[in-house]
Amino acid sequence: MDNMKLAELLFPHITKSPEEYEDIFPVRELPEGARVTRMAPSPTGFIHLGNLFSAFADERLAHQSGGVFYLRIEDTDDKRYVEGAVETIVNVLDYFQINFDEGAGITGDKGDYGPYHQSQRAELYQTFVKKMVQNGQAYPCFLTEEELSDIRAQQEAIKANPGIYGKWAVSRDLTLEQIEENLKAGKPYVMRLKSKGQDLPPEEMKTITVNDAIRGDITMPENNMDLVILKATGIPTYHFAHVIDDHFMRTTHVVRGEEWLSSLPLHVELFETMGWPHPVYCHTAHLMKIDETGNKRKLSKRKDPELSLDYYRRDGYHPMAVREYLLNILNSNFEEWRIANPDAPIDEFQFTAEKMSNSGALFDLNKLSDVCKDVLVKIPAAELCQFMIDWAKEFRPEILPLFEGNEAYIEQILDLGRTGNKPRKDLVCAVQIFDFIKYFFDDHFVIENELPENVSKEDAKAILETYLAGYDHNDDQSVWFDKIRTFGAEMGYAAKPKDFKKNPDMYKGHVGDVSTVVRLAVTGRSQSPDIWGIQQILGEERTIERVKAYAAQF
Numbered sequence: 067m068d069n070m071k072l073a074e075l076l077f078p079h080i081t082k083s084p085e086e087y088e089d090i091f092p093v094r095e096l097p098e099g100a101r102v103t104r105m106a107p108s109p110t111g112f113i114h115l116g117n118l119f120s121a122f123a124d125e126r127l128a129h130q131s132g133g134v135f136y137l138r139i140e141d142t143d144d145k146r147y148v149e150g151a152v153e154t155i156v157n158v159l160d161y162f163q164i165n166f167d168e169g170a171g172i173t174g175d176k177g178d179y180g181p182y183h184q185s186q187r188a189e190l191y192q193t194f195v196k197k198m199v200q201n202g203q204a205y206p207c208f209l210t211e212e213e214l215s216d217i218r219a220q221q222e223a224i225k226a227n228p229g230i231y232g233k234w235a236v237s238r239d240l241t242l243e244q245i246e247e248n249l250k251a252g253k254p255y256v257m258r259l260k261s262k263g264q265d266l267p268p269e270e271m272k273t274i275t276v277n278d279a280i281r282g283d284i285t286m287p288e289n290n291m292d293l294v295i296l297k298a299t300g301i302p303t304y305h306f307a308h309v310i311d312d313h314f315m316r317t318t319h320v321v322r323g324e325e326w327l328s329s330l331p332l333h334v335e336l337f338e339t340m341g342w343p344h345p346v347y348c349h350t351a352h353l354m355k356i357d358e359t360g361n362k363r364k365l366s367k368r369k370d371p372e373l374s375l376d377y378y379r380r381d382g383y384h385p386m387a388v389r390e391y392l393l394n395i396l397n398s399n400f401e402e403w404r405i406a407n408p409d410a411p412i413d414e415f416q417f418t419a420e421k422m423s424n425s426g427a428l429f430d431l432n433k434l435s436d437v438c439k440d441v442l443v444k445i446p447a448a449e450l451c452q453f454m455i456d457w458a459k460e461f462r463p464e465i466l467p468l469f470e471g472n473e474a475y476i477e478q479i480l481d482l483g484r485t486g487n488k489p490r491k492d493l494v495c496a497v498q499i500f501d502f503i504k505y506f507f508d509d510h511f512v513i514e515n516e517l518p519e520n521v522s523k524e525d526a527k528a529i530l531e532t533y534l535a536g537y538d539h540n541d542d543q544s545v546w547f548d549k550i551r552t553f554g555a556e557m558g559y560a561a562k563p564k565d566f567k568k569n570p571d572m573y574k575g576h577v578g579d580v581s582t583v584v585r586l587a588v589t590g591r592s593q594s595p596d597i598w599g600i601q602q603i604l605g606e607e608r609t610i611e612r613v614k615a616y617a618a619q620f
């Protein structure tokens with residue numbers, strides 16, 4: 067076979083030499099040890115927690131080392147293209163403060179290694195397939211869908227591995243004349259790698275060993291499949307585009323899901339065929355959860371709303387909290403670092419691929435809530451208030467007026483009990499914060515809980531009336547509480563809960579029951595931050611009004 071002639075026949079329009087591309091996309095000038103990473107999503111418009119998880123790892127690896135993190139759009143499958151997908155990706159990642167230095171962007175590509183949409187790189191890919199044909203490393207395959215399924219059926223019948231290899235790779239043997247004829251007849255064809263792997267029983271196959279930054283050495287049988295590298299449309303498969311793009315975009319580390327592990331031998335063979343070193347692979351484990359039945363399973367798009375990133379935005383999870391939580395599950399040593407460095411910004415944590423889990427990172431919404439509480443307590447009220455405004459603008463416009471223009475009031479509310487050396491940690495996310503503080507807004511204030519069981523309706527009325535009679539908005543907290551304790555005791559409620567515990571028959575209840583009645587009047591709830599503080603924020607008039615209104619219910 068005259069390979070040069072075949073290459074010309076198949077790719078007459080390709081005139082650039084492969085070497086030229088080495089000059090067009092030179093090795094990047096970066097500091098020693100700098101990492102170049104990328105996020106390479108298909109533009110399906112759906113981006114989930116798993117994507118964010120790897121993107122964060124990519125971003126950390128690049129930015130911690132003075133490297134580059136870029137966005138490449140893998141749009142070789144036009145059936146899956148969704149309008150506006152790049153915008154979604156960039157905006158979503160931006161929300162979580164994950165920023166690209168280079169690549170596809172909302173207003174176009176940025177950077178010297180583009181285009182960053184694979185659909186615009188056909189010529190580059192074809193140049194290298196042409197070179198492979200010249201070297202006898204690739205060939206056109208004219209098998210029809212029917213012939214392919216026939217081969218599959220034959221392979222199934224004899225329990226052979228499915229795929230095109232060995233004797234099944236019939237197009238390998240076509241003569242130049244036959245190929246010419248097929249082309250003239252307009253027969254569609256794909257380009258396949260002519261794999262060097264042998265058709266041998268698995269135990270006799272050679273193996274490859276790749277050092278994965280997360281998993282250590284991975285040994286697998288080498289590839290022996292003549293896999294498709296260019297589809298009939300002239301557009302590459304993921305496998306081929308990965309090799310070409312990550313070489314020419316000078317990616318040093320490829321962070322991708324473990325579903326790609328099985329293709330690793332093919333990728334290694336492709337890199338070898340091109341004569342290039344392969345990047346460092348970091349195959350991440352799936353995100354797992356413990357489900358209702360106590361079993362560990364993969365997060366699923368269908369069953370778990372928390373897999374979708376919309377979930378976090380809609381419920382208003384603060385990006386800093388989500389970042390902090392992701393680091394918790396990304397790196398096993400993060401928690402320890404956080405304990406030793408409670409106030410350090412998370413960017414000071416040295417993220418490493420080696421410390422990533424290779425068996426499945428466990429995602430747990432309860433743990434996320436705990437992390438949120440710890441993170442939110444450190445965010446100044448003014449910033450949190452702005453966060454609530456931004457969230458309401460997008461997701462709850464009807465409550466926006468409660469926040470916008472009312473910043474001083476909101477900040478007082480958010481700061482309630484957050485100062486001092488034992489600050490309250492009860493703010494989780496915007497939805498929960500609104501629910502937590504909504505009794506501060508008259509239109510959202512309702513009595514939600516029942517009277518304590520030790521307090522009768524008559525007593526409740528009497529407590530509220532006595533409270534009102536002695537109410538002085540200027541009382542400090544201890545005077546205020548003493549009054550409750552005193553009149554409570556007069557009404558038969560122990561001044562201390564422990565007195566009641568010791569002698570339950572001597573009392574109706576204790577001071578806690580009395581103050582709960584006041585709390586219910588003021589907040590509608592039997593639990594809340596400190597009532598005195600709440601009243602100071604509500605003001606005298608609204609406090610009195612609420613107590614009167616509640617007393618009138620009995």
Ligand code: GLU
Nearest residue numbers: 106107108140308321322
């Ligand atoms: N387009 C591939 C995906 O979305 C990218 C995998 C990779 O990062 O190489 O799964």
